[in-house]
Amino acid sequence: MFTHPEIRRKTAVSFLSAALFAALLALFLPSCAGKKDSPSGKAGDSQSIAVFVPGVVSGSPVYEMLVAGVEKAVAEFPSAKMQVIEAGTNQAEWGDKLTSLVSDGRWSLVITSNPAMPEIAAPVAERFPDCRFLIFDAYLAGNPRIATFRYNQREQAYLSGYMAALAVEGGMPLAGKAKKVGLIAGQEYPAMNGIILPGYLEGARAVNPAFEADFRVVGNWYDATKGAELAKAMHSAGAGVIMPISGGANQGVLAAARDSGFYVAWFDDNGYAKAPGNVISSSVMAQERLAYEKTRAWLEGKLPMGVPGTVGVAEGYVDFVSDDPLWVSTVPEDLRKRMLSLVEDLRSGKLKLPVE
Ligand code: RBF
Numbered sequence: 001m002f003t004h005p006e007i008r009r010k011t012a013v014s015f016l017s018a019a020l021f022a023a024l025l026a027l028f029l030p031s032c033a034g035k036k037d038s039p040s041g042k043a044g045d046s047q048s049i050a051v052f053v054p055g056v057v058s059g060s061p062v063y064e065m066l067v068a069g070v071e072k073a074v075a076e077f078p079s080a081k082m083q084v085i086e087a088g089t090n091q092a093e094w095g096d097k098l099t100s101l102v103s104d105g106r107w108s109l110v111i112t113s114n115p116a117m118p119e120i121a122a123p124v125a126e127r128f129p130d131c132r133f134l135i136f137d138a139y140l141a142g143n144p145r146i147a148t149f150r151y152n153q154r155e156q157a158y159l160s161g162y163m164a165a166l167a168v169e170g171g172m173p174l175a176g177k178a179k180k181v182g183l184i185a186g187q188e189y190p191a192m193n194g195i196i197l198p199g200y201l202e203g204a205r206a207v208n209p210a211f212e213a214d215f216r217v218v219g220n221w222y223d224a225t226k227g228a229e230l231a232k233a234m235h236s237a238g239a240g241v242i243m244p245i246s247g248g249a250n251q252g253v254l255a256a257a258r259d260s261g262f263y264v265a266w267f268d269d270n271g272y273a274k275a276p277g278n279v280i281s282s283s284v285m286a287q288e289r290l291a292y293e294k295t296r297a298w299l300e301g302k303l304p305m306g307v308p309g310t311v312g313v314a315e316g317y318v319d320f321v322s323d324d325p326l327w328v329s330t331v332p333e334d335l336r337k338r339m340l341s342l343v344e345d346l347r348s349g350k351l352k353l354p355v356e
Contacts, residue, residue: 047080047299050107054087054094054114055221059248061268062137062287066113069291077299089222095120102128109298111291113137115191121146132305134294136287144306149294151285152312153191154199154353155346159320160265161203162342163281163335164241165211167263170335172280174261176240179210181265184230184253186221186246195355200243202353214239218249227252235262241280243267254278272326280331281339282321290317310355313346 051070057063067084074080087097102110102124111134112121118140121133125145133146140148167175181204185192197215204211214237216230227249231242235256243265244253257264257278264271265281272279290311297303311317320343321327328336345351 047077048107049074049080049082049109049111049295049298050101051082051084052087052098052101052110052112053084054091054112054117054120055089055247056086057084059251060221061271062113062285065269065285065287066111066136066291069288069293070111070295072288072292073295073299076296080299089220091116095124098124099127102131108132109134111135111295113287113291115139115150115189118143118146118148132298132303134298134303136291136294137285139308139310141308142306147294147303147305147307149290149309149311150355151287152310152318152353152355153195153285154202154355155312156267156283156285156318157196157199158203158206158353159283159318159339159342159346160243160267160281161200161211162206163203163283163320163331163339164200164243164263164265165204165207166335166338167241167280167331168211169207170332172240172263172332172335174240174263174278176238176262178238178240179208180212180214180237180239182214182216182231182234182239182242184227184234184242184244184246184249185215185217186249187219188217192245196245199353218246221247221249223249224252224255228256231256231262232260235260241265270321270324272321272324272330276326277330279326282324282327284319284321286311286317286319312353312355313343314349319343 051067053063055063057067070082074082085101087094098120109132113136115138117135118138122143125133135148137150138148139150140146161181164181183197183200201213214234218226227246231253234242241263242253244250245267254264254275257275263280264275264278266279267283269284270282272282294303322340
């Protein structure tokens with residue numbers, strides 16, 4: 001379904017056909033190499049968009065939502081085209097793969113997502129100054145060729161930690177007695193160590209200050225066997241609720257939850273149906289909607305570059321899924337009421353949890 005870019009090497013083309021090819025390219029595919037250095041996209045510019053997925057799409061909610069959102073926007077513009085490129089799990093190759101994608105010259109905008117991408121995109125933007133980058137789940141100020149949007153993940157993780165601790169304090173059957181909440185990450189990175197893990201613990205401690213976090217790392221974003229092993233070890237050590245943020249490895253955590261009987265706090269999208277009865281929360285980011293809106297803005301020539309955006313509960317881009325019948329049937333009413341009241345406090349601004 002996803003095609004990888006190829007650098008086309010034309011070795012035996014005559015001068016004439018090369019010139020013809022270049023002229024046609026300039027006419028029909030105005031690209032990174034052919035545009036003026038403009039601060040924002042303009043309607044009429046090339047509407048060719050590459051979605052650069054730093055990893056693999058399947059199994060990673062953030063990337064599934066990204067692709068779905070861009071696809072939806074592109075489908076609304078007859079002249080717009082897109083291609084999805086999966087850069088794979090070897091992060092050492094991402095910079096070269098991005099460079100080769102952009103040097104291909106077919107894309108006016110590259111859309112990608114994760115907090116490491118601004119640093120990888122900045123030198124590529126410098127080298128190919130007519131290309132623009134739209135990066136979600138990331139933060140960078142002041143680069144006139146890069147637009148970033150991040151979610152308030154302190155709020156998002158706080159919601160998860162609060163529900164996890166409520167499950168223990170409220171005596172839910174699989175939650176155990178230990179005042180411990182588990183978090184399994186694909187890898188360590190600044191947003192994980194500095195925002196998500198502290199926000200998760202902060203939420204748990206808002207229920208009872210005695211809570212501690214058990215934090216473990218898979219070491220990649222795909223190893224479901226390792227995810228299951230870590231989750232089982234964590235469960236044996238007392239954690240009755242585990243939040244997996246480990247891409248494809250999340251599947252192992254879900255399987256372990258079903259086998260061993262513990263709860264899962266799902267992150268990023270709605271996960272209740274992934275293990276009905278085991279998944280007790282879904283703290284979500286509206287990545288699909290944001291990707292849709294910002295891709296549309298680009299295609300309409302209205303996407304400002306260089307000014308980072310942060311969106312959270314009050315703006316409607318971070319939320320807790322409370323209208324799913326599986327949540328209602330799994331979590332007792334008194335705990336659900338406390339969750340809803342927390343969401344309301346964040347929405348109204350009564351509780352403020354800013355990032356930075
Ligand atoms: N999250 C995923 O679900 N799948 C991934 O493959 C993935 N790769 C990441 C790679 C890097 C270098 C970083 C910094 C984060 C990655 N994330 C991934 C985490 C993602 O950006 C986000 O923090 C979490 O999904 C929580 O919202």
